[in-house]
Amino acid sequence: MNNENWYPLETSAKIYPAIISPRQPSVFRLSCTFHNEIDPNIMQTALNVTMVRYPGFSMTLKRGAFWFYFEEMDKNPTLQPEQYYPCQIVDPEAENGFLFRVTWFKKRVNLEVFHVITDGTGGLEFLKTLVYYYLLLSGEDIKPGENIRTLRHKPTEEERENSFLRYYDPQIPSDRADSNAALHYEGTRMPVGHSRAIHIHTETAPLLALSRSCQVTLTEYLTGQFLRSFLVVLKETTDSEKPVKISIPINLRKLFQSDTLRNFTYFANIGEPVANADEPLEKTLQYIKTQLRATCTREALIPRLNPNVSSEKNPFLRAAPLSLKQLVLREAHHILGDNLFTASFSNLGIIRLDDSMAKHIRNFDFGLSCSDLIPLNLSMVTWMDTAYMTFSSIVEERHVERIFISKLSEAGLKMKVWTSDPSEAEGDTHENLS
Amino acid sequence: MKICPECKIEIGGTEYYCPLCGSELTLSDDKGGEESLYPDFSLPVNPPNRFPFLAKLFAFLSLIAVLVCGLIDLLINHQLTWSLFVIGGIAAAWVSLGTHLLTNINLNYKLLLDLCALSLYLILIDHLTGWHQWSIDYVIPILYIGVMITTIVLALVFREFWREYILSLVAICVLGLGPLLIFFTSKSPMRYLCLAAALLAAALLIGLIYFAGGKVFSEWKRRMNF
Incomplete structure (x- = not known):
């Protein structure tokens, strides 16, 4: 990892730094619950290993004169015991520069990601690799199967592509689809920080x-x-x-x-x-x-x-x-x-995971953050x-x-x-x- | 397992009441309650308020001072005279101290702002006290050289954070055009002090480009990414 590595935010990511606040975290959460209690030391090592495979997660957000940009950091995140309500804001200043957090509670590991880095599909890839290395380092006899990215393959340019740009076709006239305001659900709002x-x-x-x-x-x-x-x-x-x-x-x-x-x-x-x-x-x-x-x-x-x-x-x-x-x-x-x-x-x-891994896992969960509207x-x-x-x-x-x-x-x-x-x-x- | 008699669904965890309708749950067999899925939650420690109460108080007092002084001056002198000292001073203090205490932009940019704010205020005082030009003959070059040396020292001490300092060093060199302009337009014998300041800026810029040109360009590309 070196911090010569930087790139601009992709098209849909550009909105997130503008709107983020404790009232609008723009965070999603992916969890994996195992059958057995987690060993946090092994999970921390698995996290460090997974970070090597996903340089996109080593990025922090920096201010340029015209746009934010991502810059690679030369450190690893720290696994924390779960303590906050689900899907709270991921503030880079509180997370040592990182734009996601990994927490654990008993048998479950949680990955909470600020939407600026990736979407649910990208986050799930990271979690699957984390789970793979955790089980491997725990001494379990497992195979990665076909749908997990491991260190056997290096990160590719395609993995960090802004695909919106690739499929942009200026010849085709734009269509803003429907832009009618929607009805909003209201209720007794919990205090900020609760969910x-x-x-x-x-x-x-x-x-x-x-x-x-x-x-x-x-x-x-x-x-x-x-x-x-x-x-x-x-x-x-x-x-x-x-x-x-x-x-x-x-x-x-x-x-x-x-x-x-x-x-x-x-x-x-x-x-x-x-x-x-x-x-x-x-x-x-x-x-x-x-x-x-x-x-x-x-x-x-x-x-x-x-x-x-x-x-x-x-x-x-x-x-x-x-x-x-x-x-x-x-x-x-x-x-x-x-x-x-x-x-x-x-x-x-x-x-889907290889059977050798699946038998150690009870279930996965996926949650989203909310906002005032x-x-x-x-x-x-x-x-x-x-x-x-x-x-x-x-x-x-x-x-x-x-x-x-x-x-x-x-x-x-x-x-x-x-x-x-x-x-x-x-x-x-x-x-x-x- | 626990069942809600109203919703007719099974409820997991340590609940006694249905999380959906609030009815008391019935136990359908003798198995004990399951574990809770979540810990006892806590709230994140809030970052300190950017605009604390003291700052608001000072902002309010500043506004009152500006209005009162301006009004009294206008009433007595029919134009702004001595009140400009007050207004200018308060403005300069806000730009300078305000940025230091209330924002967390880099120290070197704060120093640049101090330089600009203080210079402009002293030029104003010079103007109001007969324009003897001491502000542009002495103050500006000395302040400028002082800020340049401080920034160089900071950049050397915090070398591993060079990315945060390198462009501000370039900015300081570009600001050297100020003293250079004074050199060409002033007739005072002290104008050579401004020339010295401008030459120092040029030397710093040449040094930066020669020894760290690649780093300057790389940081410029990122920050100025268009």
Whole structure:
């Protein structure tokens, strides 16, 4: 590692340093729970080894005159015992320059990443390698299999590519897609620094069967139920015509060839107004299916990716001093970012590991941070035929979570629910939850 | 395992009440409660407030002082005379002390700001006291050479942080154009002091480029990345 290594932020990463604050951490969290308690010394060594394979994680953020840039640091992060609420801000000044933190608690290791470095897919690659080296250094007899990056291969140029630039086509006219403001979910906000995770574990087979019976994919089905849960709750408090929209991150690596370990995602916003709350589920699902499938093609996506790249290339914007850019970006994000959707649903997909490793692992989890306008998010990963969903929230009320779970329960799914926020033993504090 | 009778789902962990509806959970078998998934949480220590109360107080007092002095001056003299000393001094103090105490930009840039703020204030005083030009004959070159030497010493002592210092050293050399301009426009015999300052700046710049040109260019490319 040497600090001659530096590069500018990729297209979608440029927004994050402008908007980050303890109220808007822009952090996601990936966890792996083992069957046995973690040995922190071995985990620290595994972390040091993994850092060599992922130079993109050794980067710190530095201020230039016109843009932030990444600069490689010559040190390793320190594994910490888990102590903060999930998905709190990763402040480089508090994390020794690093833009992520690795913590552990009993049998679980957590990777919390500031979104400026990478997206969920990139973060998962790092976690899988960390888990591999941890098990290896613990003396377990394991093989990496095909889908883990190890030190057997050096980091490549492709892994640190800004893929947005690669697929930018100035010939194609830009399409800013829909920019209607969305309805926002409000509640009793927790104090800054607090958050709550509600985990739902359910078998994927019945869930898949349910989705197929409605002729949609699992993601489309859950998006539909999530959207409808909001409609039911918000119908009681407003008759606004603004739609409730769910933001769905689309991993662009599936549609555009790219091996990048940095951000390469597009966020599709799909929704309905509360007036549609009483319509049947099938109608919502068909609408989501049509919208999502129309968006998920190269032809539809390139015009939508273009505006961000062309803004970044605009000479007037480039010449503006960084402080001014930050102000403008923050305002632009307020109008064109969080304002355009109600909540995110991020499905990271199926995690596959070699059997020799899988038998040591109980499950994975994936969580998201929230913000003032987006106080509730849903995320999920699938591991060994079980779906692990997580509601991340910064408001006290749990109406949407309760309705979502009751809808799945009515549809016949068996679920087990965990929370990060154990309730007190007194009964009367729970009157306001129902 | 524990079940919520209302939601009809199984709840894991150490809960007694359903996290969704608040109903009391029923135990469906004799197995004990499971472990908690999360530790007892704590909150991160907040970084110190950038604009602490004292700073706000001084800002308020400064504003009052500026307004009061300006008004009294205008009322008595019908123009700003002595109040400019007060206003200029308060402005210079804010630029200089304010940057030192309330921001964490690099020390060498703070010193450059001190140089500019103090120079401008002393030029103002010089102007208001008859323009004897002592500010541009003595003060500016001496202050400038002082800041240049301090910055060089800092850069040598904190050599491993050269990335934070190298461009500010270049900036100081470029600021040497100030004393150079004074040399060409002044008629005072002390103007050679300004020439000395400008020559020192030129020497520093040549030295930087010769010995660390690569480093200067590399840092310039990053910071000025367009």
